[in-house]
Amino acid sequence: MKVKAWILDVNQEVARDQSQEIWLWAIKEDGERVLLIDKGFAPFFYVIPKEGVSIEELEASVKSQVRASDLVSLKVVEKKRLGKLTKVLRVELRNDDVIEQVAKHVAKLYAVKEVLEDDVRATFQYFMHTGISPSSWIEAEVADSPISIEGINIPAYLAMATPKPVEDGNVPKLRVLALHVIVPAFMSSPSPDRDQIGVIAAVNEEGERWVFVNERGDDKPLLLEFVKLIQSYDPDVVVSWGANKWLWSFLIERSKRIGVKLDIGRQKVEPHQSLYGHFSIIGRINVDLLDIVADDPEVKVKTLENAAKHYKVWDGEVIDQAFYGEVWESSGGKERLVNYASKCANAVMGIWKLFSHYLAQLSSLIKYPMDYAVAASPGFRVEGYLMSRAHQLGELIPKRPEVVSFETYRGGMVLEPKPGIHNYVAVLDFAAMYPHLIMKYNISPDTYVPEDVAISDQVCYVAPEVGHRFLKEPDGLYKLSLTALLEARDSIRQFMKRLSPDDPRYAAYEAQQKAIKVIANAVYGYAGWVGARWYLKPVAEAVAAWGRATISTALKIAKELGLEVIYGDTDSLFLRYDQAKVEEFKRRVFEQLGLEVKVDKLYKRVLFTEAKKRYVGLMEDDSLDVVGLEAARGDWCEAAKQLQEEVAHILLTTDNVQKAVEHAKQAIKKLKAGKFSIKDLVIWKTLSKPLDEYKVSAPHVTAALRLKKAGWDVKPGDQIGFVIVKGSGKVHERAYPYALAHGQPIDSDYYIENQLIPAALRILEVVGVKKEQLKQAEVVSLLDFFTQQP
DNA sequence: GCGCCCCCAATACCG
DNA sequence: ACCGGTATTGGGGGCGCG
Numbered sequence: 034m035k036v037k038a039w040i041l042d043v044n045q046e047v048a049r050d051q052s053q054e055i056w057l058w059a060i061k062e063d064g065e066r067v068l069l070i071d072k073g074f075a076p077f078f079y080v081i082p083k084e085g086v087s088i089e090e091l092e093a094s095v096k097s098q099v100r101a102s103d104l105v106s107l108k109v110v111e112k113k114r115l116g117k118l119t120k121v122l123r124v125e126l127r128n129d130d131v132i133e134q135v136a137k138h139v140a141k142l143y144a145v146k147e148v149l150e151d152d153v154r155a156t157f158q159y160f161m162h163t164g165i166s167p168s169s170w171i172e173a174e175v176a177d178s179p180i181s182i183e184g185i186n187i188p189a190y191l192a193m194a195t196p197k198p199v200e201d202g203n204v205p206k207l208r209v210l211a212l213h214v215i216v217p218a219f220m221s222s223p224s225p226d227r228d229q230i231g232v233i234a235a236v237n238e239e240g241e242r243w244v245f246v247n248e249r250g251d252d253k254p255l256l257l258e259f260v261k262l263i264q265s266y267d268p269d270v271v272v273s274w275g276a277n278k279w280l281w282s283f284l285i286e287r288s289k290r291i292g293v294k295l296d297i298g299r300q301k302v303e304p305h306q307s308l309y310g311h312f313s314i315i316g317r318i319n320v321d322l323l324d325i326v327a328d329d330p331e332v333k334v335k336t337l338e339n340a341a342k343h344y345k346v347w348d349g350e351v352i353d354q355a356f357y358g359e360v361w362e363s364s365g366g367k368e369r370l371v372n373y374a375s376k377c378a379n380a381v382m383g384i385w386k387l388f389s390h391y392l393a394q395l396s397s398l399i400k401y402p403m404d405y406a407v408a409a410s411p412g413f414r415v416e417g418y419l420m421s422r423a424h425q426l427g428e429l430i431p432k433r434p435e436v437v438s439f440e441t442y443r444g445g446m447v448l449e450p451k452p453g454i455h456n457y458v459a460v461l462d463f464a465a466m467y468p469h470l471i472m473k474y475n476i477s478p479d480t481y482v483p484e485d486v487a488i489s490d491q492v493c494y495v496a497p498e499v500g501h502r503f504l505k506e507p508d509g510l511y512k513l514s515l516t517a518l519l520e521a522r523d524s525i526r527q528f529m530k531r532l533s534p535d536d537p538r539y540a541a542y543e544a545q546q547k548a549i550k551v552i553a554n555a556v557y558g559y560a561g562w563v564g565a566r567w568y569l570k571p572v573a574e575a576v577a578a579w580g581r582a583t584i585s586t587a588l589k590i591a592k593e594l595g596l597e598v599i600y601g602d603t604d605s606l607f608l609r610y611d612q613a614k615v616e617e618f619k620r621r622v623f624e625q626l627g628l629e630v631k632v633d634k635l636y637k638r639v640l641f642t643e644a645k646k647r648y649v650g651l652m653e654d655d656s657l658d659v660v661g662l663e664a665a666r667g668d669w670c671e672a673a674k675q676l677q678e679e680v681a682h683i684l685l686t687t688d689n690v691q692k693a694v695e696h697a698k699q700a701i702k703k704l705k706a707g708k709f710s711i712k713d714l715v716i717w718k719t720l721s722k723p724l725d726e727y728k729v730s731a732p733h734v735t736a737a738l739r740l741k742k743a744g745w746d747v748k749p750g751d752q753i754g755f756v757i758v759k760g761s762g763k764v765h766e767r768a769y770p771y772a773l774a775h776g777q778p779i780d781s782d783y784y785i786e787n788q789l790i791p792a793a794l795r796i797l798e799v800v801g802v803k804k805e806q807l808k809q810a811e812v813v814s815l816l817d818f819f820t821q822q823p
Numbered sequence: 824g825c826g827c828c829c830c831c832a833a834t835a836c837c838g
Numbered sequence: 839a840c841c842g843g844t845a846t847t848g849g850g851g852g853c854g855c856g
Contacts, residue, residue, distance in 0.1 A: 330836085412840050444842030445838065462838090554838095558840030565840080573841065603838045603843085646844055647838045661836055661845080668847095718834065729832055729849045764848065787847085818832065 034177050036190070037062045038069065041206045042316055042402050043205040043268055045129055045155045053128040055159045057196070057314040058299060060205045060269065068182070068189040069173055070298070071196065074127040078151035079112065079429060083354045086144045088120045092685050094144040095122060102133045113428045116479035116509065121149075121429070129155040138613070153420065161424040163195055168396035169402055170199040184301035186267070187316075198298070202541055204393050210268035211236050211382035213337075213374045214280060217361035220772065221744030232359055234374035236382050237266070246371055256284075256293045263297040268720050269317060270403075271297075272385045273375070274337040276321035277408060281312040289810040300427070305721050311408035314752070319769045320392070323382050324407045326352035333667030334717050334752055335649045337377055346383030355772035367522045386650070390544035398548055411551075415559040416566060418552050422514045428479065437561050442499075442574040445603030448588075448647065450641040451595050453799060454601050454685070454809070457610040460634040462616070463583065465550075466604035467514045467557040469628055477509025478560070478569040484799055496575035497582040510567070511560070515553055522549045543738075580604065590621050600641060600648070612637060634658070635712045638685045640800055651685040651798070663792045670784065673792035676700045681796045690800050697793040697807050704781050704789060714784055715771045716753040722749050732757070732768035742772045757783045 038059035046054045057069040071774045082091040088109050096107060105125040114120050120134045124139070126132055136151035150158070165171045173196035215232040217221035229252040243262055245255040263271070275279055278431060281304045288295040288303070295303040299316025304756035311321070326332050326340045334337075336354075337547045352360055352373050358382045360366040370627035396406040399417030406414065410425050420430050460778040463469070470476065474494040482488055482502040493502040503509070508516075514543060532539050561573030580603065587606060591598055594617055597609035606616060615632065622630045636650035636658070647661035657678060664677040685691040703709060718733035724747060736755035741747045755768045758777040763788075767780060790807055796808075 192855045300826075410839060441842070447843060466838095555840060558842095562839080563844080577842075606835085644845060663846095665837095666835060666846095722834075727833085731833065731848070733834090790845095 035172065035174055036067070036069075037170060037172050037199060038067065038310075038710070039170050040165065040402075041207075042318060042404075043156045043159075043167060044313075044315055045159075047130050049126040049622060051130075051525055053148070055156065056330045056368070060207075062205075064205070066187045066269070067179075067266070067394055068185060069175060069192055069196070070189060071159075071192040071278065072178075073192065073195055073453065074162065076129050076132050076155040076158055077123055078132065078139075079110075079149045080122040080124060080139055080147065081114065081119065081429075082121075083144055085145040088122065089327035089759060091122055091144045094142050095124060095139055098138065098142060099135055103127050103135055106682055111427070113426070113479070114432075115481075116428075116504075116507070126293070128415075136777065147432075149432065152432060156709075157417075157420070161421050161682065162510040163198070165196055165198045166397045166400050167406075168204075169197040170201040172199050173197070182300075184296075185299060185301060185316075186264075191326075194459040198222035204390065204541065207269045207389070207583045208267065209238050209382070209385060210263070210266060210755070211378045211385060211391075212271060212273040212280075212379060213377035214273070214284070215370050215374045216358040216511060217282065217370065219358035220355065225282055225283055225290055230255060230284075230287065231357070231367075232374040234371075234378040235259075235262060236375070236378045237268075238386070240379075242375060242378070244375055246367070247383060251695060253293060253731060254289070256288060256291065256295075260293065260295060260297055264768055267299075269386075270316055270320060270383055271314060272320040272322060274322050274381055277311050280321075280330050281319070282306075284578050285686055288688075307411070308405060308571070309408040309413070311403065311404060318402065318404045320385065320404055320407055321759060322388075323379060325384070325388050325392075335721070337380060340382035340384060344384055344387055346380050347388075351773065367573045389508065390541045390713040394541070394545040395483070396549075398545075398552065411555045412559055412562050412565060415552055418518075419510065419514055419556075419559075419567060420519070426510065426513060428510055433564065433566050434568055442561070443579045443581075444568060446584055446601075447603065447645045448598070448601035448606075450600040450645060452636055452641050452643045454607065454640045455636075455678050456638050458599055458636045458639045459608050460605055460636070461587075461608060461615070461630045462605035462633045463587075464629050464631060465519070465553060465626065466580060466583065467576055468519065468553045470576055470583065471556065472512045472515050473627065474575070474579060475503050475505060475509050475512050476572055476575050476579075477503065477511035478567045478572055480504040480507075480512075481569060481571055483792045496578045499571070499574050499578045500525040501571040501575040501578075511572075513523075515556060518549050518553045522546045522553070522708070525549075571776060583628065586626055587618075587622050587630065590625065593620055594621075595620055600645075601794045602646065605633070606637070629684075640685060640796065640799055641679065642795060649681045649685070651682075655686060657682055657685070662795060668716060668787050668794060670714045670716050672700070672704065672709050672784070673788035674805055675713075676789055677796060680793045682766040682801065684796060690802065694796060694802055695808055698791070698809075699798070701785050701789055701791075701807065704784055707781065709784075711756060711771060711779065712773070714779060714788075716756070716757050716788075717752050717754045718812055720749050720751050730763075730765045732765040735765040735769040739773055743770075743773060 038061045040059050042058040044056050046056055048054050052072055055071040059067055061067055082088055082647055092107055093808050103126055105127055108123045110121055111118055124133055134149055136148050140148040160166060174193040177189035179190050181321055182189050203398045213234045216228050218228045219232040229247055231247050233245045245258045247255050260822050262399040283293055285303055291593055298314045299513045304312045304314045311559045314317050326335055332343045338351045342647050362369055392407055396403040399406055399414050400421050401417050419521055423430055439553055480495055495502050525542050528649055529542050557576050591606055591608055594614050596614050599607040619630050639648055639650035641648045649662055650658040652658055659665045680693045683696055724737055733753040733755055738745045756769050756773050756774050757780045758769055759780045760767050794804055
């Protein structure tokens, strides 16, 4: 029978008879959850002959050296190696278990130059080979009746032929469960040996909820109920906060301690750690929202509550995780935490809903199942896309380089800003400059002409300054990939224009075009990443060089037109706005460079200090756009950031320096009086390495050491929130994690001198205000009077 | 021993 | 485990001073 189904998850199995199986966990059009098993795929690798060895000799050599029982087929095929067409041997093997060993053996043969694609996972090979994608629809001819497989409760069908991809932008209704688990640990990280689970809350998309509570000091019943819920509700997606960082490892360890089988997969096994440190629940998608929020620089402190507030799916009180233990023991605390767990699960669901379309599209684009796609870093996302493109083009996938000598190269150009406040400034930028340069000059690893190759410059594009050459023809992998991406994005956007934003398809298309944009923008960075399969320094270096040449030309054009240039960074120019001239500028840039520039922003007023990459602009609606300054950073306390914004807002809207100064002085006064909440004084910094590897005692490191001493597990990547308390000695010696600082008096002098004043002064010094003016408590001095600007 | 200067480790930002 | 360019803070060592 024929089925149309949407691929949720995939894994590979080697059957008892040693045959290879690809398991596709899918949702049929009618909503039924099924497992489709394809036994028709054999994993493979390619073998390239050594120079002087014929393909026939190679074939004979490989055939004689590989056990016949392991071998499915040997084929001579034409493939491209960095653009050059060559005959290679395609070796298909009986299953994934023997790939590694056979590939290693074959690589050592005399006739062999190299073995390729043995390092590409079987499931990924399968997607490339069939053209199907996770999070997309397929059509498959399957056996009429299901087979039964031990431990699997949904029908499993054997595929009778290779499934085919089906174009359909709709995502089926997924069964989603959002979780939140509370472990009331006392001033420490939860430890599976010592700490019991307090509450597990779950909600579905319809708002139905399940809450399991540890009533009498035993978390076994609660964990059993949880396992039962997953098995009976049978979600496609389990979404939570911190799943990959601690939740699954904690639940697995805890289950072991108390003798519960955490067999929550669709195949009854417990979650297991997989690629990118991510946990896999077979047949389901395990999404950790933390991985999503990690990609959003707007959310500075990565807690669920913060993220939920940012995405507007939170209201009301926050109970800090550090105090779960305390609250649990307090009177009425248990009820509070039970409610809180529900509330958090709701927030988890709220955030999931915002991202679900995007994740599905990303997954489909890069051919990783949704949960891998979320957990993968940008480099691997780009690589997923490039690999499937390469396969379509017949281009062999290079191995990941092992030891690469690392050399940096020159990047984008940043102009010196004109300090001061400027009225009506337009920010013009090149739309997707690097992707367009890559397409324009065909910059790619497979079009690169090495220095020692003699070839006419006529057939090459030659990069300015650095002189790297790239063939004009044929189109390279990067150009083809980006062309496809940008064309797809354009057509989606065209299509969206004809849709109303209320159309259910609108959000999905929006997500799709966003997913595409992210990948396209990361290709340049990918090219310069030493760990990339397609790493090639000249490629990245040439893109940057062409970028500098491009912005320089644009700068020249602006000057020729008499446009005043205030600033510029990499692909943008800040110009004093003059509608006619700006229009002419756009025309000339397109004429001379063949690239489009557009007005990205129009500031009513914008303030620059002498520093690059830091400015604050006032938009048409009087909102502020803070870029690079303290108020845009996560490592300044809230009080300082807020003050800076307020001072900037007063200055840019009223021009009243005195008013801005007074406002800053008020804040200083308020701090002196101890009227700021400790929350407004917490400074956050991320640990970048294990504590013992630090060479200097930075404040956040000392604070982290104090956390560790108190029983917290402190790891690289953790964000440390600390305050500076009164006392003698260096700043770091007085840095305490805010959760451990109770009772200790805050060092208001530190906050005034090193937070409030610098943040306010950064803005005010532009209009000539001096530090002393902020420190004079009440009296308005003559100096103040004279520094007031006209 | 103290303050000052300079260097640099560390972090987070911009595009 | 994406790039380079940039600003900024605080630690820490060296130096001169008395």
